[in-house]
Amino acid sequence: MLVFPNAKLNLGLYITERRPDGFHNLETVFLPLPWTDALEILPAETGHLTSIALTGRPIPGDPVTNLCVRAYELLQADFPQLPPVQMYLHKIVPIGAGLGGGSADAAFALKAANELFGLNIPSETLEGYARRLGADCAFFIQNKPVLAVERGDVFQEIDLSLTGTGCVVVYPNLHISTPEAFAGITPQPPAHGLREALAQPLETWRDTVSNDFERSLAPKYPVLAAIKQELYAAGATYASLSGSGSAVYGLWAAGAPAAMPWPTEYTVWQGVL
Ligand SMILES: C[C@@](CO)(OP(=O)(O)O)[C@H](O)COP(=O)(O)OP(=O)(O)OC[C@H]1O[C@@H](n2ccc(N)nc2=O)[C@H](O)[C@@H]1O
Numbered sequence: 453m454l455v456f457p458n459a460k461l462n463l464g465l466y467i468t469e470r471r472p473d474g475f476h477n478l479e480t481v482f483l484p485l486p487w488t489d490a491l492e493i494l495p496a497e498t499g500h501l502t503s504i505a506l507t508g509r510p511i512p513g514d515p516v517t518n519l520c521v522r523a524y525e526l527l528q529a530d531f532p533q534l535p536p537v538q539m540y541l542h543k544i545v546p547i548g549a550g551l552g553g554g555s556a557d558a559a560f561a562l563k564a565a566n567e568l569f570g571l572n573i574p575s576e577t578l579e580g581y582a583r584r585l586g587a588d589c590a591f592f593i594q595n596k597p598v599l600a601v602e603r604g605d606v607f608q609e610i611d612l613s614l615t616g617t618g619c620v621v622v623y624p625n626l627h628i629s630t631p632e633a634f635a636g637i638t639p640q641p642p643a644h645g646l647r648e649a650l651a652q653p654l655e656t657w658r659d660t661v662s663n664d665f666e667r668s669l670a671p672k673y674p675v676l677a678a679i680k681q682e683l684y685a686a687g688a689t690y691a692s693l694s695g696s697g698s699a700v701y702g703l704w705a706a707g708a709p710a711a712m713p714w715p716t717e718y719t720v721w722q723g724v725l
């Protein structure tokens with residue numbers, strides 16, 4: 453079975469409180485972004501163990517710890533009838549970018565295994581497995597815009613459509629790990645209610661929707677503010693860091709902008725939502 457795990461963007465991100473479990477309560481909107489990896493899952497040949505073959509962008513760490521493999525092993529622990537599988541992952545979405553690529557791969561591995569082997573696991577239960585793999589992993593099970601609260605894995609419905617909006621996502625070839633980004637944060641309540649701010653026209657978001665990680669990462673990585681400034685200079689209606697970075701995106705209310713001359717070491721996705 454072949455699936456295409458997509459990235460996500462964060463629309464606003466407020467870190468409101470440190471939790472006793474070491475995580476943070478946050479408030480953000482996750483938006484699916486049609487920039488994808490490709491993941492194939494097949495039953496392994498008789499006698500073989502579960503394994504993964506990787507192509508495309510290099511993924512740090514031993515392949516046996518790849519989130520796709522860990523996702524499948526979580527299911528196998530509860531469904532011993534599941535056979536070993538061979539996975540092929542072609543990695544396209546940048547890593548350490550705040551685009552949730554690894555979490556998406558894991559969530560799509562859960563969904564693909566559920567379908568391939570006819571397990572009939574309901575979405576809420578799949579979300580439970582996904583939560584054990586990463587805070588933003590559960591979002592990719594239903595993969596629709598949601599307001600995420602608590603650790604970022606509890607979802608509230610939100611009525612939001614950006615269909616027809618132009619989008620440019622710029623990854624400046626800089627890996628920022630999520631724990632590193634949290635280390636610089638002082639939690640505080642948001643200045644504006646996110647749900648209310650996002651209900652207003654895109655033109656207003658620049659003054660009302662922000663990402664708390666920008667403030668803490670800006671002094672260490674000036675490139676982030678520089679990209680945001682270039683997106684606004686090119687006419688973006690709204691621009692922001694995604695998640696804990698380092699990808700920065702711009703949205704154009706009037707559709708796609710002209711191609712921009714970014715440095716060749718950057719990775720850029722451009723399209724219409
Ligand atoms: C904070 C967000 C916002 O979108 O950042 P990005 O990963 O997208 O950049 C995500 O929810 C992240 O989700 P995910 O990347 O799955 O996080 P995890 O692997 O579960 O956690 C990595 C580490 O980040 C910190 N962490 C994560 C989520 C959270 N609500 N509070 C935290 O303090 C913890 O130190 C944790 O050990």
Ligand SMILES: Nc1ncnc2c1ncn2[C@@H]1O[C@H](COP(=O)(O)OP(=O)(O)O)[C@@H](O)[C@H]1O
Nearest residue numbers: 512518519547548549550551552553554555557
């Ligand atoms: N399939 C995978 N794709 C990407 N990263 C993976 C994968 N499996 C494990 N990882 C690990 O997860 C970490 C971050 O993944 P990712 O979700 O892409 O980060 P972010 O959400 O910050 O962009 C990486 O350090 C990587 O080693």
